[in-house]
Amino acid sequence: MTPAIKFDHVTFQYDSQAEPTLYDINLTITPGEKLLIVGPSGSGKSTLGNLINGLIPHALRGQLTGRVTVAGQDVAASSLAALSRHVGTVLQDPDSQFVGLTTAEDIAFALENDAIAPARMRQQVAHWAATLNLSQQLELSPQALSGGQKQRTAMAGVLIDEGEILLFDEPLAALDPATGKRAIALIDALHRQFNMTVVIIEHRLEDVLTQPVDRVIVMDGGRIQADLTPEALLQSDWLRRVGLRAPLYLEALTAAGIERATITNIADAATVSAPQLKTRLTNWLGAQAPPVARATQAPLLTIQDLTFGYPRGRQLFAHFDLTINRGDMLALVGANGVGKSTLSQLITGFVAPKSGQLRFNGQDLAALSVKERADHIGYIMQDPNQMLSKLQLSDEVALGLTLRHADAATIQAKVAQALQICGLYPFRNWPISALSFGQKKRATIASILTLDPELLILDEPTAGQDWRHYTAMMRFLETLNQQHGITMLLITHDMHLMLEYATRTVVLGSQGLLLDAPPATVLSQPDIIAAASLAETSLYALAQRVGLDPQQFTAAVIANERQAAP
Amino acid sequence: MAKRPPHHDPFNVRTVVAIGIGTAIIFILKRWVSIPTGFPNTNIDTSYGVLGFLSVLYGPIAGFLIGLFGHALNDFTQYGTPWWTWVLTTGLIGGSIGLFWRWFDIESGRFGLKKIISFNLIQLLTNGIGWALLAPTLDILVYSEPANKVYVQGVISAISNTVSTGVIGTILLIAYAASRTQSGSLKREE
């Protein structure tokens, strides 16, 4: 049988890079196979994907040696258009892939480019919209769609070509946990229904493995490090070695001292077993010290009787109350569109409430301008590229003080201090464009720290980062919180983040506050999980299976895992 | 003939997207981002700085169409009718600056003093001819407006748009060229 995809001694170096990104890749993927490619950022996994769909070498230039064959065609000798009939690519950023003014047009885009007659086009669009449950959304603009709907539109837009290979580049990056879980299930259904070859590139292993996968490729440093079944991968030491996070239920077993080699049915939390599993987990949990509850400190921000809705929009808050205490590391969670970002914008003064009062340190915020509030409350956007406005790092960090007319000596001292706290001091004279994504994010934080904020609001502080970078960022925020006494409000979809680092979780629902509790409590309440578009963790399922208290078990495993993080 | 690098093709898919996104940016800037000069009713339109920058980056076709569409869309939605003579002038200015894109070769990451001066001479000339001569003359021919009024308006626009292109365009070009340099040349300083 001809392979669906074949890499034969492939080495690739981008024109803009000094070193190759991929070294001597050999890989054969058979038709109908479902393959997962994992690896940390910079491991070369996305480059591998771009060689399958032909973006390399046809749109991204560089030195290619060896031979990539896809659906019997030599990729280098073929064209993007010819390859696109065999390989459908779903990109990471749904807003960039969605080029139509409405869902229907976007699904039809490839057919439009083939100059297919409109009548046939409408028939096909209706068919694929029905398959992907988008029939009600056909006339909507992308701004009116949820992240999951945009991704399904992208899938419909490539499935309409009826190619035999589907390629997903980090399909979970832009989705909340519940939507991500559904997306993985949908990919699996498509795989089985149409017998397609599916390649998924992702670093969130546990989420992808909620559905069966035939084979996993582990990438690191531009090379294929391992090529094995999910079971063999989980039994092995590879995840730790390349800095990827093992599934939480396995961490629990490891914590309890259970040898990997003795674990059977390892790939699924619902079936995983080991000799005396229940007894050993129970004994382990009994030996764990109960978590120390932090003493509640004085209120920092009090929100009272807040009412707000956008003009012509739904009422988001009605008589809403919330108190953020000094020293809190608070995770704000909830489904998309429920008002998480709006709440942070009400606090920073970007929008004004219809009624109600916000008091910071006892002072009424209504009297303060955006700039005055920013002296106490720092706001960090999700995309650092939307915040950075100077060419050079130290100028960027100094900006807030310069605009507040601080004297040169103060500026210099504070900038140096902020850069040191953020680990950016060695780069102070670099152009910002030379920094990595994680460094840029820290640069935005440094530029706010110079103003000595008491409260930091961070919108998805770890979005799109692999475990190593995620851990570095969160440890850094924790240091700010514990050693510099900065209160944190984290807006997030990431359940690991919430479990591991938050001291308190506030769940927003469409009716306002759903729950205000310690993080582990949130994930042991199925109704809250559903309402906030979160997903149950594997720890919860495992605890239930062996008859342990899910909340206590989750808290203990997370506490243990934090010590093991890279 | 050697194959040109993709960013030097005159009308590839990237150019199409650049026209679309560029038009959207110009539209937003014309609507929201102008700098008051201190003289009543005279604002510096930041979109001309960005237009000059995008024209050097994406070439004459993109420059012409971004200017034309951006200005027309803004007039159309804000005033109900495009003031065609000025719309055309904006397009021609983008197109003229864009003619020199291969020479500037901004993707190379080099935008030194010589290129900065050339860029500003080119933009001074195109803005000067465009606003002080072309637009008002077309206004007289097409709309029969009084000559002294349109020439005064033209000269004011020429000055303010030259300032916009000179300051904003130059800074954007320097910033863009800086972002093209490789990090290999940078050293950590402890």
Place this chain on the structure above:
Amino acid sequence: MTEQLFGYDDQDTWLHHLGGATKLLAFLGLSLIAMASYDTRFIAAIVVLSLFLFKQAHIAWRQVRLVVKVIVTFSLLNLVTVYLFAPEYGVQLYGSRHLLFGQGYFTLTQEQLFYEANLALKYIVTVPLALIFLITTNPSEFAASLNKLHLSYRVSYAVALALRYIPDIQTAYHQISLAQQARGWELSAKAKLSARFKGALQILLPLIFSSLARIDTISQAMELRRFGRNPRRSWYRDHPFAKADWLTLGGVAVIIGIGLWLFHQNGGRFYNPF
């Protein structure tokens, strides 16, 4: 947001059913002849016609209130400026002088009033048509219609992309500008010009550079779906020409014909009652 910005309102009038290409051609044709002609009777007739069509399109006052206010202000300002610069321009154009009052530089003549009335009409004549176009044309169909008018499909799609991404870029702009305000940027009227430039650049740099990254991703996404490979493309929202489209275009042709015939009758672009 697209709907808010351009005001497309999906209704069921004959104007909504006309093709985008038809409406665009009609608008361009009428605005060009109204731009060229200085025949008061002719322009006034077009104003009446476009107000009638406006009524037909079932447009509510609140949908257009804001834009009408802007236009009226802008037009008045321009009319005053014309007078300040050239109070005797009408005399020069019409070759006679009926003084109403005033002396020295600032005089008011019947000719000047008549000229400025013509100007006012010209400023507003196409406004109802433009509003009809904005409110009754589906933006999706608009790009398709440009291609139908034999504009290259690449250029047509660039327009579609502009309409697609204007709301996204507008949102990004607002976010960026608020974040920069929080860092201490204030548009104070007292600030020096150089400070104002710095403030604007503080918003422009992040806005432009994040958009440039986006251009690359979008063009890759489009190439992966074969945009630009064929000499022609079809459009999902294609609107075949119907009888109403031909009738409308015929009507516009007749109006343009009348306008041209009046040039001949008046011996030029101006209708001179004096």
